[in-house]
Amino acid sequence: MRADQKFRIAPTLDDGRKRQSRALLTPLTRRILAVTLVAPVLLGLSLLFLDEYEDSLIATEIDALRTEGELIAAAIGEGAVAIENESEASGTFMPAGAARRIDPATARQLIRRLAALASVRARLYDRGGSMIADSRLLRGPGGEVRVVDLPPADNGRVAEMLRQALAWVEGTIGTDARLEPYIEQVNGTAYDFAEVIAAIEQGEAGNAVRIDRGGHKVLTVAVPVQFYKQVAGAVLVSDGDANLEQRLFEVRSAILTIFVWTCVVTVLLSLYLASTIARPIRRLAEAATRVRESLSRQHDIPDLSRRGDEIGALSSALRDMTEGLWLRMDATEQFAADVAHEIKNPLTSLRSAVETVARVQDPEQQKRLMSIIQDDVTRLDRLISDISDASRLDAELSRAETETVDISKLLVTLAQMTNSDNKAGAPLVEVDVPLADDLSVLGLEGRLAQVFRNLIGNAVSFSPPEGKITVRADRHDGAVRVVVEDQGPGIPKGKESKIFSRFYSERPEKEKFGTHSGLGLSISKQIIDAHRGTIDAENTNGGGARFVVRLPGH
Numbered sequence: 273m274r275a276d277q278k279f280r281i282a283p284t285l286d287d288g289r290k291r292q293s294r295a296l297l298t299p300l301t302r303r304i305l306a307v308t309l310v311a312p313v314l315l316g317l318s319l320l321f322l323d324e325y326e327d328s329l330i331a332t333e334i335d336a337l338r339t340e341g342e343l344i345a346a347a348i349g350e351g352a353v354a355i356e357n358e359s360e361a362s363g364t365f366m367p368a369g370a371a372r373r374i375d376p377a378t379a380r381q382l383i384r385r386l387a388a389l390a391s392v393r394a395r396l397y398d399r400g401g402s403m404i405a406d407s408r409l410l411r412g413p414g415g416e417v418r419v420v421d422l423p424p425a426d427n428g429r430v431a432e433m434l435r436q437a438l439a440w441v442e443g444t445i446g447t448d449a450r451l452e453p454y455i456e457q458v459n460g461t462a463y464d465f466a467e468v469i470a471a472i473e474q475g476e477a478g479n480a481v482r483i484d485r486g487g488h489k490v491l492t493v494a495v496p497v498q499f500y501k502q503v504a505g506a507v508l509v510s511d512g513d514a515n516l517e518q519r520l521f522e523v524r525s526a527i528l529t530i531f532v533w534t535c536v537v538t539v540l541l542s543l544y545l546a547s548t549i550a551r552p553i554r555r556l557a558e559a560a561t562r563v564r565e566s567l568s569r570q571h572d573i574p575d576l577s578r579r580g581d582e583i584g585a586l587s588s589a590l591r592d593m594t595e596g597l598w599l600r601m602d603a604t605e606q607f608a609a610d611v612a613h614e615i616k617n618p619l620t621s622l623r624s625a626v627e628t629v630a631r632v633q634d635p636e637q638q639k640r641l642m643s644i645i646q647d648d649v650t651r652l653d654r655l656i657s658d659i660s661d662a663s664r665l666d667a668e669l670s671r672a673e674t675e676t677v678d679i680s681k682l683l684v685t686l687a688q689m690t691n692s693d694n695k696a697g698a699p700l701v702e703v704d705v706p707l708a709d710d711l712s713v714l715g716l717e718g719r720l721a722q723v724f725r726n727l728i729g730n731a732v733s734f735s736p737p738e739g740k741i742t743v744r745a746d747r748h749d750g751a752v753r754v755v756v757e758d759q760g761p762g763i764p765k766g767k768e769s770k771i772f773s774r775f776y777s778e779r780p781e782k783e784k785f786g787t788h789s790g791l792g793l794s795i796s797k798q799i800i801d802a803h804r805g806t807i808d809a810e811n812t813n814g815g816g817a818r819f820v821v822r823l824p825g826h
Contacts, residue, residue, distance in 0.1 A: 298554065301546035308542045312534040325523065329516050333491055334479045340390040341477070341495035341509035347386060348396065348507065352378040353499040372504040374398055374497065380405040387509075395508040396497070399472055401462035404505070454482035454490040462506065467494040471506040488512055552576055552583050556590055563594055607774060611659055615652065622648040658791040665795060669802040672716050676826055679711040679720075679752050683743055686724055690732065699735035699758070701728060705745040711752050712826045715803045720823075723796040723807075727756045727819050730792065734760030734817065747825060751805075754821040762811040771809055772797045 352375045379396050387394035387407035396405040455464070462468040467478030471494040479493045492510040496503045552574070559573045573594050576587035622645055629641040687701040694700075705711065713720075724743075731741045739759040746753055763771060774794045800807045805823040812818050 298546070298550050301543070301550050304546045304549070305539065305542045308538050308545075309535065312531055312538050326516065326520060329519055330481060330489075330491065333511065333516065334481075334493060337392065337491060337493040337509045337511060338477060338479065338495065340392055341394075341493045341507050344383065344386045344390070344394055344509065345495040345497045345507045347382055348374065348379055349497050349499045349504065352382055353497065353504045372499050372502055374404055374505050376404050383407050383507075390509075391511075393510045395460075395510075396505060397462040397468055397472065397508065398505045399503065401469070401472070403460055403462070451481060451483040451489070454484040456484075465492060465494065465508060467492060468506050468508050470494065471496040472503060475503050489516065549583065552579075552587070556583075556587060560590060560594075615655060618648040618651045618655070622652070658795070661791075661795065665798055665802075669716070669719070669799070674714045674716060676712050677715050677717045677720055679713060679745055679754060679823070680705040680707070680709075682717065682721055683724060683745055683754065686721065686728060687743060690725075690728055694732070697737045699732050699737070699739040699741050701732070701741045701743060703743045703745075709747050710826075711745055711747060713752050713803070713823045714826050715823065716799075719799045720803070723799050723821065724754065724756070726792045726796050727821075731756055731758035731760070731817070731819075734758055736760065748822075750825050751822045752825050754823075756819045756821075757812055757816055759814065759816045762815050762817050763809055768809045768811075772807070 353372050354375050374396065383394050383396055383405040384407050392407075394405075394407045395403055397403055457464055462472060465480070467480050470476060470478045475496045475498070477493065477495045479491070482490045482492070484490055490510055490512055492508055494506050494508050497505040497507055555574050556576075563573070573591045574587060575591065577584045579587075625641045625644045625648065629638055629645070632638050632641065683703050683705060687703045690701045728741065728743065735741055735758045741759075742755075742757045744755045744757075772793050774791060797807050800821060800823070803823055805821060807822075808820045810818050810820070
């Protein structure tokens with residue numbers, strides 16, 4: 273590779289995540305917005321479904337039209353109905369078979385004035401179905417003039433656009449597809465409207481709702497014109513849905529206004545909520561990424577514990593986890609350094625002995641050097657075995673499944689094994705456990721046996737000949753407590769905690785050098801910590817050492 277050649281780092285997935293995390297609308301923010309906008313959107317959609325309210329308005333308008341039609345029909349019946357043979361009506365009583373007819377001139381005047389007062393369109397039909405009068409037809413010297421209602425005044429471009437949009441949506445949904453079309457005939461008759469025929473033939477009022485070509489509803493009410501309980505014709509009163517549309521538009525505008533303001537407030541509150549959730553989480557994620565990618569320890573996790581919520585708890589947990597990782601890394605580095613140092617000592621001795629034995633001719637000296645080499649090899653083998661056991665202990669403890677371990681039975685078995693293996697004059701191990709108490713715990717029986725075997729073995733090595741080692745177990749404050757005491761010289765003052773450090777060794781003078789690696793108590797503490805227990809060391813009043821193990825009871 274040339275010296276001037278440069279490396280180009282391709283964009284990674286982490287880079288994409290960082291750019292995404294810095295975006296205004298992060299995935300979490302979008303989810304919060306989506307959830308919080310559900311209720312306002314449903315409120316907004318409700319303005320398209322006002323069928324019950326519209327039906328009640330139509331019913332009210334039809335009742336009003338019926339009342340107005342009845343008034344017009346009554347006025348025509350009193351003022352515009354005549355008897356065809358007036359000589360028959362000269363008496364006090366009118367003959368039952370006398371024919372009635374509507375005077376067209378009088379009827380037109382009444383229809384025009386009464387319809388104008390009621391602001392409706394009124395049409396009058398005789399018994400034969402022919403239209404006699406129409407409030408929208410004015411007769412004059414030049415003929416008939418049709419009156420057409422002007423459209424309502426423009427309330428503003430925005431309001432008109434909104435009205436058209438709502439009308440388009442309503443037409444798209446098709447809520448008025450079931451209505452009968454309203455068709456305006458040039459020379460209309462009563463047969464164009466079923467309710468008018470029913471009023472003439474049956475003498476009953478009827479109504480109908482139709483829709484014209486412009487998509488507007490037309491309300492019609494037919495009322496019979498009666499004179500002395502005989503039907504002389506029918507009045508058809510009709511009105512458009514301008515009032516209905518205006519009322520519906522006002523309601524929908526009010527709902528739409530509430531919807532807009534609700535959306536604005538919801539979006540602002542959602543963005544605020546997202547900023548209090550997404551932004552701290554993004555800060556924590558970026559800090560965790562910096563810790564992962566950096567080789568230094570200057571990138572700390574933000575302290576958000578003062579929030580007092582789940583994010584604050586997450587911040588504290590991440591800080592504790594980061595601190596734990598740094599401590600674990602420190603321990604690993606220290607362990608590697610200690611391993612190198614401990615292995616270097618026997619290797620140095622082994623190398624010196626090997627180099628010397630090649631130059632020495634004396635058989636006795638060669639024999640002593642070979643003995644040193646053998647001891648160093650044995651020490652290395654023991655040291656490597658203990659180091660291997662300590663290094664894989666964490667992984668084994670995390671994978672293994674716990675079981676119920678009877679501490680009483682375990683201690684009795686270990687004491688019997690130790691006493692049977694000891695030579696004559698060796699210390700005696702005595703076990704004092706209450707048979708009535710349940711001293712079971714959840715854990716790994718093999719590893720707990722390793723801890724107590726190590727403690728008993730240490731006590732044996734430090735005890736005087738024919739001494740006594742006492743192992744007691746009981747339940748104290750809900751925990752199972754195991755105490756191992758010996759009659760040896762005890763623990764050097766100030767070393768009660770240090771003896772659990774790796775490679776620390778404080779052995780008796782009578783013991784051969786290199787017999788122990790200094791990892792036994794360290795491994796024991798590691799096992800007890802994994803079982804959420806504690807192990808402490810102290811001196812007894814008689815000068816011996818006492819180890820106290822506490823394990824959570826089952």
